[in-house]
Amino acid sequence: MNENWKNHPKLKQIDPKKLEIMEFLIHQCQGKSLEMILPDLMAASSRLSEQGLSFTNTETSIILDALKEGMSSEEQQRIDTLRGLIL
Secondary structure (H helix, E strand, O other): OOOHHHHOHHHOOOOHHHHHHHHHHHHHHOOOOHHHHHHHHHHHHHHHHHOOOOOOHHHHHHHHHHHHOOOOHHHHHHHHHHHHHHO
16 A cells, blocks of 8 residues: 555644554555445544544545545546545
C-alpha cells in the first residue's frame, strides 16, 4: 500500500490521536468497496468525537484520496460523489 498520504503538508501539525485513527482507518479500509468503507468512516468519526476531536475537510479528503488508490475507476467516481456530499 502506498503511504504517500502521510507526507501531506497539512498533516505536519496534526494531533497524534487523529493521525493514529487515520492510519488505522486507511489500513483497515484499503481495498474495500465503498459500502464496506462507510461504516468504518462513521466509526472513526465517532471515536474522534468521543475524544472531542473531528477530522477537518482536508483530513477527510486525504483519507478519501488514500482509499481511492487501487480502486476501479467506477469505485473512485463513487468516492468522489461521496466527497461532494460530506465536504
